[in-house]
Amino acid sequence: MRFLFKTDYRQDLRLFKHGGQVFWYGALLLALAAAPWLLPDYWVSQLIFVCIYAIAGIGLMVLVGFTGQVSLGHAAFLAMGAYTEAYLQSHGWPFVLSLAFSALVAGATGIIVGLPALRVKGMYLAIATLAFGFIVEEGVARAESLTGGNAGKMLGSLEVFGLPIDSDQRFYYLVLFFLVLVVLGVMNLLRSPTGRAFVAIRDSEISAQSMGINLARYKTTAFALSAAIAGIAGALYAHKIRFLSPDQFTFLQSIELLMILVIGGVGSIYGAIFGAAFWIVVQQLIVLAKDWLPPAIGQQTGLQPTVFGLILVAFVLFEPMGLYGRWLKIRTFFQLFPFYRKGLFRRQKSYMKSERLK
Amino acid sequence: MKPLLTANHLSVQFGGLKAVNNVSFEVWPNEVFSLIGPNGAGKTTIFNLISGLYRPSAGFVTFEGEKISHLAPYEIARLGIARTFQNIELFEHATVLQNLLVGRHCHRHTGWWQDLLFTPRVRQTELQFRRTVEEVIEFLELQHYRDSMVAGLPYGVRKVVELGRALAMRPKLLLLDEPSSGLNVEETEDMGFWIEDIKHDLGITVIMVEHDMGLVSRVSDRVFALNQGEELALGTASEVQSHPAVIEAYLGGTEDDGPPPSPRPAGGGDGGPPPGGGSEHV
Numbered sequence: 001m002r003f004l005f006k007t008d009y010r011q012d013l014r015l016f017k018h019g020g021q022v023f024w025y026g027a028l029l030l031a032l033a034a035a036p037w038l039l040p041d042y043w044v045s046q047l048i049f050v051c052i053y054a055i056a057g058i059g060l061m062v063l064v065g066f067t068g069q070v071s072l073g074h075a076a077f078l079a080m081g082a083y084t085e086a087y088l089q090s091h092g093w094p095f096v097l098s099l100a101f102s103a104l105v106a107g108a109t110g111i112i113v114g115l116p117a118l119r120v121k122g123m124y125l126a127i128a129t130l131a132f133g134f135i136v137e138e139g140v141a142r143a144e145s146l147t148g149g150n151a152g153k154m155l156g157s158l159e160v161f162g163l164p165i166d167s168d169q170r171f172y173y174l175v176l177f178f179l180v181l182v183v184l185g186v187m188n189l190l191r192s193p194t195g196r197a198f199v200a201i202r203d204s205e206i207s208a209q210s211m212g213i214n215l216a217r218y219k220t221t222a223f224a225l226s227a228a229i230a231g232i233a234g235a236l237y238a239h240k241i242r243f244l245s246p247d248q249f250t251f252l253q254s255i256e257l258l259m260i261l262v263i264g265g266v267g268s269i270y271g272a273i274f275g276a277a278f279w280i281v282v283q284q285l286i287v288l289a290k291d292w293l294p295p296a297i298g299q300q301t302g303l304q305p306t307v308f309g310l311i312l313v314a315f316v317l318f319e320p321m322g323l324y325g326r327w328l329k330i331r332t333f334f335q336l337f338p339f340y341r342k343g344l345f346r347r348q349k350s351y352m353k354s355e356r357l358k
Numbered sequence: 359m360k361p362l363l364t365a366n367h368l369s370v371q372f373g374g375l376k377a378v379n380n381v382s383f384e385v386w387p388n389e390v391f392s393l394i395g396p397n398g399a400g401k402t403t404i405f406n407l408i409s410g411l412y413r414p415s416a417g418f419v420t421f422e423g424e425k426i427s428h429l430a431p432y433e434i435a436r437l438g439i440a441r442t443f444q445n446i447e448l449f450e451h452a453t454v455l456q457n458l459l460v461g462r463h464c465h466r467h468t469g470w471w472q473d474l475l476f477t478p479r480v481r482q483t484e485l486q487f488r489r490t491v492e493e494v495i496e497f498l499e500l501q502h503y504r505d506s507m508v509a510g511l512p513y514g515v516r517k518v519v520e521l522g523r524a525l526a527m528r529p530k531l532l533l534l535d536e537p538s539s540g541l542n543v544e545e546t547e548d549m550g551f552w553i554e555d556i557k558h559d560l561g562i563t564v565i566m567v568e569h570d571m572g573l574v575s576r577v578s579d580r581v582f583a584l585n586q587g588e589e590l591a592l593g594t595a596s597e598v599q600s601h602p603a604v605i606e607a608y609l610g611g612t613e614d615d616g617p618p619p620s621p622r623p624a625g626g627g628d629g630g631p632p633p634g635g636g637s638e639h640v
Binding site: 195196207214225 | 436449460461462472523
């Protein structure tokens with residue numbers, strides 16, 4: 001086990017707490033950078049999806065995991081980002097500008113969707129965001145002059161600063177860059193007053209406001225940031241798929257994003273990334289397994305949703321902290337070996353919260 | 359000298375229930391002002407009126423001469439009014455340090471875009487915040503729990519962390535809602551020392567709701583007794599304790615007018631008030 005001897009408050013502000021972390025994250029980054037050379041093209045393509053889903057997942061995590069607000073309409077923010085990007089690109093905007101603007105448009109939409117969050121909570125907020133998801137889905141299908149409607153919209157080839165991004169390898173680096181950027185941004189947020197205010201709102205609104213936190217402002221900020229990050233993911237998704245149609249941004253997509261968080265572990269950035277990776281890998285495994293299974297099972301239409309449903313149920317029952325929680329347990333097991341005991345992560349029963357002020 | 363806080367003919371009604379009825383008092387700078395009364399007397403309601411969680415149906419509160427009853431809770435907090443809650447309201451899934459740092463929130467002057475980039479200015483304020491918070495940690499002897507998650511802490515420590523979070527705000531006025539409830543004798547004793555130090559060393563005015571008369575008489579300069587939302591008595595702890603109306607509220611009216619018994623046993627313990635004699639009476 002490692003014991004940190006702290007001698008300076010600045011140590012607690014560091015993103016990497018000790019040399020070991022620098023080493024391992026450096027190694028991880030190297031491995032990710034080397035991946036396109038080591039992996040077959042197909043898996044590089046899947047890795048791109050992992051990155052895109054991870055970005056979208058982190059966006060949703062800011063809202064659900066850190067601020068404690070629900071959103072069942074996050075696919076709509078992806079759609080806003082994706083279609084804005086497609087539209088601007090067809091009008092000749094350079095990538096960097098159009099991506100920033102896509103994030104901006106999605107973020108602005110997030111503010112509008114966040115408005116009901118100032119009044120309603122929990123289930124009612126979920127329904128409000130759900131309704132918003134349907135409105136966007138329907139709006140995209142109807143606004144044919146902008147989005148191509150149900151016939152879909154094609155995207156041209158991508159160029160960044162004059163460099164054509166014509167292969168999955170190059171696009172992978174681009175996506176990886178944005179994933180790292182988003183992770184760093186959210187980590188910064190979490191070690192600063194804004195992130196603490198989010199967490200405060202999640203844990204107790206009543207005392208958050210008594211500490212001087214303007215609930216309306218921070219909830220709106222959380223919605224805007226979350227939507228903007230989802231917008232970036234949407235824009236990248238548009239370039240990966242190169243063809244957009246309204247049925248890519250349905251209610252199911254929003255649910256998938258939430259499932260990614262639950263499977264990965266709500267409340268940490270790791271959770272979103274682990275969840276995204278798990279999601280894509282299992283999807284591929286199901287595709288592979290289809291050939292091996294007897295046709296009566298393998299060719300069933302609802303195979304994939306069923307498997308994911310079962311996985312979700314299993315996680316809720318056996319590992320509510322998600323993959324990240326499992327990872328923590330395994331790591332602690334080895335750190336403390338042989339002193340790890342089973343109840344180490346079990347939370348003691350929480351004390352009563354004020355009922356009067358709810 | 360001007361009063362720091364005044365309540366002027368404060369009333370609040372929930373449906374047909376008058377929780378607070380025409381209550382007025384003044385709190386002077388650097389005093390410990392206690393609110394006592396049986397359960398349901400309206401003590402916590404007065405706290406919620408001061409900190410803006412409830413709006414008064416009549417009357418108003420002033421702080422440093424300004425009316426504050428129309429302000430939102432976060433605006434009132436920014437004026438320098440901090441509070442704790444009867445049933446601890448900490449941020450459970452955060453460390454003690456993070457909880458205390460939230461207490462510094464009012465004093466931030468960076469926007470979220472600066473936080474996103476963690477600019478040098480954010481770093482600077484974070485370090486300042488940390489120094490202030492460490493002073494509070496030292497004051498309340500919380501060093502041992504600095505990096506523990508609140509969710510895993512015993513009740514007594516949580517109580518202290520909540521006090522610390524309020525102190526981290528460096529408020530002018532501190533509202534303590536039953537600081538000793540759920541604490542054992544020794545912890546109550548410590549709480550008493552801290553409240554005295556908060557008054558003398560930090561120069562913070564304290565309004566306190568408390569049932570433990572031992573603690574109340576030890577630290578309070580003045581005591582305000584309430585029953586059923588109305589004022590019963592105001593004065594020093596011993597004056598209020600021997601006031602006939604207070605005795606009646608706590609013990610119920612006596613047929614024979616014998617010598618009034620002491621209304622509450624002085625001393626520690628975590629006993630609540632006697633079973634709401636007052637509310638059954640009348």
